[in-house]
Amino acid sequence: MNTAMPIESxxxxxxxxxxxxxxxxxxxxxxxLFTTDHKxxxxxxxxxxxxYFIIAAIAAALMRMELITPAGDMVTSETYNxxxxxxxxxxxxxxxxxxxxxxxGNFVLPMxxxxxxxxxxxxxxxxxxxxxxxGLLAVYAVTFGGVDTGWTFYTPxxxxxxxxxxxxxxxGVFVAGFGTILTGLNFIITTHKLRAPGMxxxxxxxxxxxxxxxxxxxxxATPVLAMTLALMSIERIWGVGIFDPxxxxxxxxxxxxxxxxxxxxxxxxxxxxxxxMSELVTCFSRKPIFGYHFVAFASVAIAIMGFLxxxxxxxxxxxxxxxxxxxxxxxYMVAVPSAIKVFNWTMxxxxxSISFATPMLYALGFMGLFTIGxxxxxxxxxxxxxxxxxDTYFIVAHFHYIxxxxxxxxFMGGLHYWWPKITGRMYPEKLGQLAALIMYLGFNLTFFPxxxxxxxxxxxxxxxxxxxxxxxxxxxxxxASILGVGYLLPLLYFLWSLKYGKKAPANPWKATGLEWQTPxxxxxxxxVETPVVTGPPYQYSAEAAEAEFTANEKGEAxx
Amino acid sequence: xxxxxxxLQEQFEEMPQQKEAATLGMWAFLATEVLFFGAMFMSYIVYxxxxxxxxxxASHHTIVLFGTINTAILLTSSFTVAMAVxxxxxxxxxxxxxxxxxTVFFGLAFLAVKGLEYHEDLNxxxxxxxxxxxxxxxxxxxxxxxxxxxxxxxAVHVTVGVVLLSIMAWMTSRRKFxxxxxxxxxxxxxxxxxxxxxxxxxxxxxxxIHRYSA
Numbered sequence: 169m170n171t172a173m174p175i176e177s178x179x180x181x182x183x184x185x186x187x188x189x190x191x192x193x194x195x196x197x198x199x200x201l202f203t204t205d206h207k208x209x210x211x212x213x214x215x216x217x218x219x220y221f222i223i224a225a226i227a228a229a230l231m232r233m234e235l236i237t238p239a240g241d242m243v244t245s246e247t248y249n250x251x252x253x254x255x256x257x258x259x260x261x262x263x264x265x266x267x268x269x270x271x272x273g274n275f276v277l278p279m280x281x282x283x284x285x286x287x288x289x290x291x292x293x294x295x296x297x298x299x300x301x302x303g304l305l306a307v308y309a310v311t312f313g314g315v316d317t318g319w320t321f322y323t324p325x326x327x328x329x330x331x332x333x334x335x336x337x338x339x340g341v342f343v344a345g346f347g348t349i350l351t352g353l354n355f356i357i358t359t360h361k362l363r364a365p366g367m368x369x370x371x372x373x374x375x376x377x378x379x380x381x382x383x384x385x386x387x388x389a390t391p392v393l394a395m396t397l398a399l400m401s402i403e404r405i406w407g408v409g410i411f412d413p414x415x416x417x418x419x420x421x422x423x424x425x426x427x428x429x430x431x432x433x434x435x436x437x438x439x440x441x442x443x444x445m446s447e448l449v450t451c452f453s454r455k456p457i458f459g460y461h462f463v464a465f466a467s468v469a470i471a472i473m474g475f476l477x478x479x480x481x482x483x484x485x486x487x488x489x490x491x492x493x494x495x496x497x498x499x500y501m502v503a504v505p506s507a508i509k510v511f512n513w514t515m516x517x518x519x520x521s522i523s524f525a526t527p528m529l530y531a532l533g534f535m536g537l538f539t540i541g542x543x544x545x546x547x548x549x550x551x552x553x554x555x556x557x558x559d560t561y562f563i564v565a566h567f568h569y570i571x572x573x574x575x576x577x578x579f580m581g582g583l584h585y586w587w588p589k590i591t592g593r594m595y596p597e598k599l600g601q602l603a604a605l606i607m608y609l610g611f612n613l614t615f616f617p618x619x620x621x622x623x624x625x626x627x628x629x630x631x632x633x634x635x636x637x638x639x640x641x642x643x644x645x646x647x648a649s650i651l652g653v654g655y656l657l658p659l660l661y662f663l664w665s666l667k668y669g670k671k672a673p674a675n676p677w678k679a680t681g682l683e684w685q686t687p688x689x690x691x692x693x694x695x696v697e698t699p700v701v702t703g704p705p706y707q708y709s710a711e712a713a714e715a716e717f718t719a720n721e722k723g724e725a726x727x
Numbered sequence: 728x729x730x731x732x733x734x735l736q737e738q739f740e741e742m743p744q745q746k747e748a749a750t751l752g753m754w755a756f757l758a759t760e761v762l763f764f765g766a767m768f769m770s771y772i773v774y775x776x777x778x779x780x781x782x783x784x785a786s787h788h789t790i791v792l793f794g795t796i797n798t799a800i801l802l803t804s805s806f807t808v809a810m811a812v813x814x815x816x817x818x819x820x821x822x823x824x825x826x827x828x829x830t831v832f833f834g835l836a837f838l839a840v841k842g843l844e845y846h847e848d849l850n851x852x853x854x855x856x857x858x859x860x861x862x863x864x865x866x867x868x869x870x871x872x873x874x875x876x877x878x879x880x881x882a883v884h885v886t887v888g889v890v891l892l893s894i895m896a897w898m899t900s901r902r903k904f905x906x907x908x909x910x911x912x913x914x915x916x917x918x919x920x921x922x923x924x925x926x927x928x929x930x931x932x933x934x935x936i937h938r939y940s941a
Contacts, residue, residue: 285738287748353755361748362738387755391763399770399876408855408872409865410770415855416781416866421773425766693737 189592189689204289205692210275211590212296213266218659220262220303223310227254229652232614232645240632248631249316250332256319257310261341262303264575265433268440269386270299270351272582273379275590277355279683280373282364282701284693287357288350295347295354302344309336318629320430323411323422327403335404338397345390348436352386355379364682366701370464373681373705374457377464378443381471385432385439389475393429396422420486427478435474438538438570439467441578442509445534448581449513451679452528453520454713456706459512466505473502483551484558492551499549506542510535521713525677526600530581533608537573541566544619559629562622568615580607580658587662588672592689595665599657607654613647680707734908746910753914757921760884764925767877771932774873778866785867786936788853788860789874793844794934797837798926804833805923808892808916815909820899823912827896830919834889841882874933881929884922891915 190207193199200208231251234242243251278286286292309315315337317326326334359380363372399410400422409415411422450457457463479487479495513535522528544566548554557563587595617640622628626637633641675684686695732742739745775782811826852860854875855868895915898904904912 283738287738288752289736289738349759353752353759356755357748357752360751361744387759388762391759392766395763395766399766402872402876406856409868410872415868416774416778417869418773418777421770425769698740 187687187691189687190692191592191689193692202293204285204293206274206278206286206289206292207590207690207694209292209296210271210273213270213274213299216296216300216303217263217266217271220258220307223307224255224258224263225652225655227251227258229648231255232648234631235633235641236645238633238635238638238641243631245631246316247314249318249629250310250314252629253315253318253337254310257306257315257337257341258303259571260319260433260437261344262299262306264437264571265348266299266351267437267575267579268444268582269355269379269382269436270295272444272579272586273355273375273382273440274351276586276683277376277379278358278362279686279690279694280376280681281359281362282367282682282695282699283358283362284695284698286354287362288354291350292354295350298347298350299344302340302342302347305340305343306337307340309333309340320426321397321400322426323400323403323419324413327400327411328407335401338401342394342397345394348386349390352383352390355383356387359383364699364701368701370461371701371704372464374446374460374463374467375440375443378439378446378467381467382436382439384471385436385474389429389432389436392425393433396425396429399425420482423482423485424478424487427481428475431478431481432471432474434567434570435470437575439470441534441538441575442467442506444578444582444585445509445513445531447679447681448527448531448585449516450706450708451585451677452525452531453517453522454708454710455516455520456704456708457512458515458518459508460704460706462508463512466508469505470502473498473505477502480549480554483554496549496551500546503542503546503549510539510542519710521710521717524601526595526597526604527581527585527677529601529604529608530577530584533604534574534577534581537569537577537608537611541569541573544569557622559627560622561618561626561628564628565615565618565622568618573611573615577607577611580604583658583662585677586683587665588676589683589688589690591666591669592672593665593669594672594676595658595669596661599661603654603657603661606650606657610647610650610652610654614644614651615647617641617643617647680705732908734903734910742908749910749914750917753917757917760921764877764880767873767880768928768932771873771877774866774869775936778864778869781864781866782870783937785863785870786933788851788863789934790844790847791934791938793840793847794930797840797844798930800833800837800840801923801926804830804837805920807833808919812909812913812916815904815912816906818906820902820904823904823909824896824899827892827899827912831889831892831896834885834892834919837885838882838889841878841885877929877933881922881925884925888915888919888922891918 190205200212203209203212230243231248234240234248234251240248274286274292278284310333313333315330315332315334317330317332317334317337321334321338359372359376402408403410403412403417409417411417411419413419446457446463477495477499479491480499483492483496513531544562548557548563548566584595584600587593621637621640621644624637626633672688674687676688677684682695682699682701683690685699735742735745739748807826808830811823811830814820814822814826848854852858853871855872859868859871892915895912898911
């Protein structure tokens with residue numbers, strides 16, 4: 169792909185003259201807390217989101233335990249309300265939204281472009297502090313008193329009736345939102361202004377295209393959420409009627425404003441995953457991506473059209489039927505670019521030289537799960553069917569197929585793929601494959617029964633249910649425990665690999681892309697000298713890979 | 728030689744690139760700001776369409792004199808900050824400092840007038856809630872809470888702008904800027920213009936509804 173291969177190999181002096189990388193460059197805690205290095209900030213985000221993920225996952229585990237029996241016998245309904253609020257708010261704003269963009273994006277975006285850092289490194293660090301300030305506020309709200317509104321904060325319940333820490337939670341989301349905005353802003357400017365010589369727009373990896381589209385959503389949608397939550401909090405604090413029907417206010421307006429952010433936010437939570445997919449599928453099929461331009465523009469199209477479909481969350485909440493029809497039609501339209509991507513990945517696999525390394529297992533899992541999640545999304549875009557399953561487990565299953573089956577799977581795939589670059593160590597491959605498989609099975613067992621539950625009419629957000637639903641709920645809870653093992657395993661072997669993992673070469677996957685042309689882990693400014701790009705991305709050759717494979721039948725290519 | 732400028736940060740290759748990045752960054756941030764205010768403007772539009780009569784009545788209680796004075800102050804300050812950028816371009820550091828100081832003064836004057844106005848509004852019981860002015864229809868409370876929030880958030884932005892321009896003035900006095908490097912001045916001015924533009928929309932929407940029929 170590139171002419172410049174700036175991998176420095178200093179003379180093999182027998183002394184320990186290992187060149188410093190971004191980790192060994194300085195080892196004090198202060199050097200981490202005040203770092204402006206995008207790679208270190210990515211790591212800081214990784215630890216932070218892990219913290220919020222664990223809290224939110226515990227809430228999910230408690231909910232699944234409660235739902236094993238039809239009676240509400242483990243927690244009270246109030247506690248259950250607080251549990252699903254913890255799970256929703258923390259998972260959405262403090263895990264999913266920053267997961268791929270702020271961790272993997274921060275780490276690899278500048279390297280993929282051949283840049284030394286993002287455009288505004290100090291703002292990047294500020295993002296992390298804002299994110300955690302918001303996150304700690306949210307954790308404070310849920311630990312001291314709890315919040316029971318669900319992650320959607322619907323008025324007038326949130327603004328008038330709820331007796332919980334709504335304002336603190338809203339403030340947490342508000343503050344963290346500005347962290348997200350600054351991350352998006354940084355990515356946009358970095359992509360515009362810091363590309364290496366020769367890195368034209370259509371030579372950029374597709375992960376960059378998806379992050380760029382995501383960033384546009386971040387800076388245009390997040391401020392609306394911030395203001396909406398501010399309006400809701402003002403109403404709650406002073407009892408003034410912005411959304412209060414008694415004073416002429418309109419609760420539906422709150423829903424419009426909320427979903428004007430929160431539907432695009434769904435694309436913040438899946439577009440980066442799609443970007444990771446494009447990297448993984450090409451690398452492990454040893455083929456250039458099929459239809460590069462289509463995949464790139466599909467990201468942009470999703471970002472734009474994602475702003476026009478928010479009303480499909482409100483089919484049953486009192487918006488006009490004509491609005492419902494338009495939103496239904498537009499929701500069908502937004503499925504087109506998503507389908508383009510899935511078809512293009514599939515075509516990339518066709519006649520490729522496919523290997524089943526861990527990242528590829530996640531990628532293949534993504535394709536199946538995302539397709540189920542996407543197609544059930546089309547069911548929900550149909551007004552008639554949606555009226556039947558609104559607020560049932562069908563919705564819960566649908567968005568978990570996208571968010572967990574899609575985004576978390578892609579995040580795990582990406583984390584395994586770039587782990588050697590991030591840490592300089594290989595993870596244990598066999599265990600990795602095993603974990604990917606466990607996760608896939610556990611996920612399906614958890615969420616597929618919920619489609620049936622929802623179709624049969626079990627409503628979401630209740631801690632007790634009719635006895636005939638028990639069998640599916642038991643299946644779901646059993647699946648959740650398997651899923652839990654699937655998450656715990658990587659946590660353990662990733663930690664293990666930091667010390668005992670095999671040392672990673674600069675490019676363990678023989679992948680194209682500038683991030684692989686610098687040592688693992690990379691030096692502080694990423695490249696020893698600025699790379700020059702001379703061709704399109706993904707210059708893989710399936711034929712060459714096959715020839716190489718047959719040449720050494722022992723084929724220990726991927727450890 | 729431009730490459731060797733002390734203000735060049737390590738992630739950039741050269742000064743023009745850094746300047747373009749900073750300017751584009753401010754424009755992107757202003758796009759965020761537009762959407763931030765957008766949620767309020769949207770609420771305003773929805774409620775004004777729903778309750779046109781109540782909004783017109785409520786609007787008559789705004790103090791149009793203060794609003795007009797403030798409009799004049801902000802428009803003038805936009806002119807002075809534009810002249811400040813011009814002075815920087817001409818390498819006229821003395822006038823750069825003076826014009827920034829004048830702009831800061833206008834910003835403070837705006838806040839002072841706004842403070843007086845808020846004081847009057849509170850005396851008139853125009854804060855929504857149980858003590859709200861009783862002769863107004865109930866929906867007028869929505870107009871007034873939007874008035875408080877929109878002008879309040881705008882005033883916060885004016886305050887941020889005043890602080891920003893004060894820092895610029897201080898940096899100017901420390902000889903940080905010249906015609907070779909004045910990007911911070913330029914993007915601070917952009918921000919100030921934005922604050923001004925928001926006010927240009929707020930003024931007719933809040934103060935001038937149906938004034939002709941008064």
